[in-house]
Amino acid sequence: MLVIHGGPGLSHHYLYPLTALSASRQLIFYDQLDAGSSEWPNDPKNWNVPRYLAEIDALRSHLGLDSLIMFGNSWGGTIAAAYAARRPPGLTKLILSGPLIDTRRWALRACLASGDTSSEAFAAATDLFYRRHLCRRDPWPDFVAATFEPRLFNKRCYEGMWGPTEFISTGVLRDYNGSAELASIDVPTLLTCGEFDEATPDTTRRDLDVMRFAAAIPGAEVVVFPNASHMTFVEVPESYLSVVRGFVEAAPETAPAAAVAVAGERRAVGRGLLNGASPCTWSTGGGFYAYPFTAYWNATSGDYGWEARIVAPSQAVVGTSSGRRRRRRRGEETRGREAVTGVGALRFGGAADVYDRPYAEVLDPAVEVGWAAWLVPPEVRPDPQRRGEWTSRAFVGTRVSTASHTFCGCQSMRGDAAAFRLTEHGRASGDIPPRPARVPWYANLTRREISAQIRATCAALARRTSCPEDNETAYAEWASGRDNGTYWRLPPWVEVYSSLPV
Template structure:
């Protein structure tokens, strides 16, 4: 992982609609380059698992932040604030506080829902959008996950069916089955790196359960009917869809979503799942760097 991960050049809290979010900024010596803002997944995770994105700091400054009620940000605990629109509004607050006239956006998983919603607003100064393992259509996500679950050993599938029918999401048997899915389709590096462990330990479980559900593949929360596909045609900036070959946000869906954005690119990272920046970083960063460099406005 990048040496930049240890110490940010600047960190603190930013006022956003509904409370305060914690951010960290690492500045690049290439001061004229358009900075990158990084959006984490969840809902309810923290930025920790995305610290490898600081690999890009030699090219440009990088900002990571924890969404409200997540990680090191203020824990308000008000479900009225747990909406896609309010989480989207955070980006403008972060940009304004840091004086970022132009930005690239990188997002992971649920963070892609926020990034797509933001890009569809066609905000001034947004230069590009990179979406890794995007949550775009919740029903399609869960259908994809059902197909992936069907590849698990029969006894684990039986446990999942029984426990999900009984709404028993805490039994050791069920947790073992969930872990088998995550090892295949969430992060294939074993044991999980500390930054992934930190993200899971810091997860705002109430927020995750309220907006999504008990597991990655069983969405029962307020996002269960999320469908951002109608907004994809409104995106006007260069856009890259990325995923791992074994991603729970499957390559088939990634390609289909990319086809809905004018001029969008798609790349699939081999030997990786939902965290390709950790599982197979060399091709991941090669593709991402080339895309951002191509999308950067010429001065």
């Protein structure tokens, strides 16, 4: 494992806790040019990302590193990510710890672009910032303090490349943005950061920057460490090393699923979450259904479905153009249909022979079969405000076997390592084109064709709809009667699942 330190201009000493990983593999620490124990020519011509990438090539050639894992912290993450985006031969995994990817999204660059940086007040503010967002251990360990000693810390390089302090960038990197290159990374990637990390400067935001960067890397995994900041491996070494060991020692997957997790509750979520079956134990439908009923999720194909037995049809709630509710009469939508023979009505297997078989039979009217297709797929991420919880937002279209409508609307989920709640809101309804009498709308359609019809029906609405930020806003909008006048709105629909899909 090649370990790349931050800075620029720092030494590798603060990364000492990572030496515990050497029990299972060789670790290589080095000091970059103009840093630590390496030479300090202090030539500004050397202070650019391409030269530091060339330094990696020279190091690999000199040491014969044909195969390696790369670890980069902070500015070291800048180098590691840019290097990995070149898809170099022999790179097997990548770990980015609080990486600098986009200077515009780092700390408080715009807050103090000018002024006296030599005053005592400024020094005090800088010290406070460092102890809150750089390293929260008090006092700092000797190996961290040593990194900032004049003999190891090249301040001239740091200021020339970055600026006078962590939250002001006036140097070469002031306009750096490597986010466009992230999609080119093709190796398993782990991104880590602390809850109070300067790499995620505003912890009150709903979307952490590191999460945004991870979303751009195919198959990336993110772990956020509570009560830690930029030097997570110093502040919570046992948790950090456990996560890194698990990632490094895991067998590579042929098609890794994007995942995020909260340290200490390492149940991965993301695309990998929404694959499998999970039981619904309650919904807005109330006594209309028998619980639990099963939902089947397939994030790979971008759709899901459910099969629920109807026990009290008279209790069904349906929206109307005036926003009022009415009761569905028994048999109103299913009159004259025969029960389906055989099993596997949902056909959520993912294989072509499953998705491309038409529904030749009429489904049992006492069972609601539902089909759903995501037009905007769920973006699942940890909730920075509620430790151990995750959220997602999406836009979805649905149809059911017992009605002749397509429902389109915003969808949100909230859950933890054990269960989750799904809410659909802002839903519009459009009639499915009629078919001959006694012929259900799904007759002779395949699962793939149903999904295609749903997406075609909801596409225009998905493009122009602004989804509510949260469930509370959704309910408030519905209760106030807000509508764009082009479709009738249904009350928000909620489903509760007692376990994650398995």
